[in-house]
Amino acid sequence: MQSNGARGPVRLILAVAAVVSLAASLTACSDDSSPSDAASQAASAASRAASAASRAASAATQAGDSLASATAEAGRKFDEFKNGADAKDEVKTDGSASADSDGRATVKVTASNPTSSARSYVVQVDFRDTGGNLLDTTVVTVDDVAANGSKDATARSNRALTGDVDATVARAVRH
Structure with a gap:
């Protein structure tokens, strides 16, 4: 195809x-x-x-x-995370990615932990052009998010991307 x-x-x-x-x-x-x-x-x-x-x-x-x-x-x-809980609603991005010095798209990812104990998150971030076409995808880990707290991480594309690039959370797991 x-x-x-x-x-x-x-x-x-x-x-x-x-x-x-x-x-x-x-x-x-x-x-x-x-x-x-x-x-x-x-x-x-x-x-x-x-x-x-x-x-x-x-x-x-x-x-x-x-x-x-x-x-x-x-x-x-x-x-690798078979016993993780779906946590897509607990993770957000800033939306619009910016380019780093290598031309790779980066975006801030924030995980908000609603549970009563510290948790870690595995987050898949998709980078798309303004037409919605998938350009790249990456996985970022946000470790040790405090109970009822939040923590930031940075997702970075695997290769240089050009033009306007949006970043969205495709899926996230809390463990």
């Missing part, structure tokens, strides 16, 4: 292939034995565009692989 993010590079590759085909046709129709300057330039431009499209498709694939890996890792971390 192809993700929405990969469709753009695939369309670009198909468009480049059409340009290359057109350039080849123009070269074949030249009156003399050498290709015309226009056809040669078109073929050269198409070649550069094809190379750029290939790099874009590769980057989209790598981003998709990175997201799949981060999502799988989040699942493994939650699997």
Whole structure:
């Protein structure tokens, strides 16, 4: 199944292939034995565009692989806490993420413990663009939140993200 993010590079590759085909046709129709300057330039431009499209498709694939890996890792971390209580309503983010010096998105996560003893939280934070598309996911632990108290931690994306990025709590477990 192809993700929405990969469709753009695939369309670009198909468009480049059409340009290359057109350039080849123009070269074949030249009156003399050498290709015309226009056809040669078109073929050269198409070649550069094809190379750029290939790099874009590769980057989209790598981003998709990175997201799949981060999502799988989040699942493994939650699997470690079989006796935890669902605590999604006890954890909040600031919402809008900011970029750190490495370009990674960061957001403050606050866990509020309503119980009568100290607890720790495992929190999955999803980073999404303004269109709601999932860009990255990470897991942060908020240890030793005092009884009837709250504690902050920082969630950081696994890779650099660009544009406006929102951060939401996807799930949280108290243990």
